[in-house]
Amino acid sequence: MGTPTGTPTVRERILDHAIILIMERGYNGFSYRDLSELVGVKTSSIHYYFPSKEDLVLEAVNEYSDNVLNSMQEIDAALPADTQLAKYAELFDSALSDGNQICLCGMLAADIRWLPESVRLAVQTFFTANESWLAKVLAQGLDERPLAVNCTWDSAARMLFAAYQGSMLASRLFRTAARRKEIEAAWKIMR
Amino acid sequence: MGTPTGTPTVRERILDHAIILIMERGYNGFSYRDLSELVGVKTSSIHYYFPSKEDLVLEAVNEYSDNVLNSMQEIDAALPADTQLAKYAELFDSALSDGNQICLCGMLAADIRWLPESVRLAVQTFFTANESWLAKVLAQGLDERPLAVNCTWDSAARMLFAAYQGSMLASRLFRTAARRKEIEAAWKIMR
DNA sequence: GTCTATAAACAGATAGAC
DNA sequence: GTCTATCTGTTTATAGAC
Incomplete structure (x- = not known):
């Protein structure tokens, strides 16, 4: 203002x-x-x-x-x-x-x-x-x-771990375990 | 022990x-x-x-x-x-x-x-x-x-934002901006 | 608006009795 | 090992003078 x-x-x-x-x-x-x-x-x-x-x-x-x-x-x-x-x-x-x-x-x-x-x-x-x-x-x-993810496996792993840490913050913030669970679901090896 | x-x-x-x-x-x-x-x-x-x-x-x-x-x-x-x-x-x-x-x-x-x-x-x-x-x-x-990422855009967006939050924690923990920068580099729309 | 003074609770930590 | 008692400093917050 x-x-x-x-x-x-x-x-x-x-x-x-x-x-x-x-x-x-x-x-x-x-x-x-x-x-x-x-x-x-x-x-x-x-x-x-x-x-x-x-x-x-x-x-x-x-x-x-x-x-x-x-x-x-x-x-x-x-x-x-x-x-x-x-x-x-x-x-x-x-x-x-x-x-x-x-x-x-x-x-x-x-x-x-x-x-x-x-x-x-x-x-x-x-x-x-x-x-x-x-x-x-x-x-x-x-x-x-x-x-898609376009990087080394090391870099992808750091990103995935960061996403887990961030998802724990969000999970508690929104009071829903879904915020953590969907990380696992999202990140898949294509078949 | x-x-x-x-x-x-x-x-x-x-x-x-x-x-x-x-x-x-x-x-x-x-x-x-x-x-x-x-x-x-x-x-x-x-x-x-x-x-x-x-x-x-x-x-x-x-x-x-x-x-x-x-x-x-x-x-x-x-x-x-x-x-x-x-x-x-x-x-x-x-x-x-x-x-x-x-x-x-x-x-x-x-x-x-x-x-x-x-x-x-x-x-x-x-x-x-x-x-x-x-x-x-x-x-x-x-x-x-x-x-590859196998989910809705909404879910992918939540994962990406969580990765940003987690990367800020890691960036300060390891005292290197690279931890933040590589998130951007990793997540690409395939061409 | 900014100040001095102070309240009441709490912090991490230590000395010494038992 | 566990306790009582205490020290020193900090916290958020308020009352009231200017």
Whole structure:
């Protein structure tokens, strides 16, 4: 909402630092004190803008999600599917400020036990939006051309293991074992 | 090491509960007090067996890793690749005591910022061992049959997104962007 | 809006009795 | 080995002055 130009407000600076801290340390890994030292205001000022830590994390996930999903929607759907996927991957890389962060919603999925239902739903929405966009691009790339894995067995194995790890996060986030089970079903040696 | 039969010792009960707590809550999400209430001994007794929390988490990851990797090695390599992968997936499911846990090493990868180098290396070893085993099975399933994804676009998209999330964990764990980059390279529309 | 001051609970860890 | 008691520092959060 606020004006994106000009000097960021204290509130915006708090939120931006909170996003980076969550991506780096997780929900239980940063404190109002950490934020106060980064932003240069006292912890009581942070409570003025975000009364509880749950309020803060909800606004953080919403801002992060809005930013990523908007950039995703801006990828030109007229481009070849491969190119769209490449831009999608770049987009994720650029969200990581350096090598010490992971996706905020991936981190919050790991910390889901501590978060209120409102945050769980926001993280679920982020997952679903990404998956829907990817499904659209994959289907668009169809055109009689089969989808296949084009890499070494080592690389395919790393991808498969990453998919298992990610599916465990999603399985708990959505409270359904189907998220894990379908990985096995999807990955088949062709007969 | 210890006798696996008979009544578990206090030390074993502490470690077993610690493993479940880490899988459910993460490294910063449980305390010696939580453990003391679950096991029924005082926190000072836990410090007797595990002087620091870093000692405890190192032993937890080693025991978890040993258990999972041993079960993995016991999968009969003479079985068809598909069957081996199915048993591998079951193995992971059984490590999760209910729907509220994720893989201990996936969780610790998210919490890696707080962990000493010894634990980072142990988690890396777990990742590498899983990936090597999967690469072996995938390559074994070759036999002129191509590997392909056999599912709906929706399911493929969920798998791809999970792989991205997992690759961010691995990328930070191994301190190399290659873990993220190769996901894009692997997943191609065939031409 | 931002501050000082403080509350109440909790963290990991240690000393020393038994 | 297990306990009681305690230390030191941290956490989220609030009251109230300016």
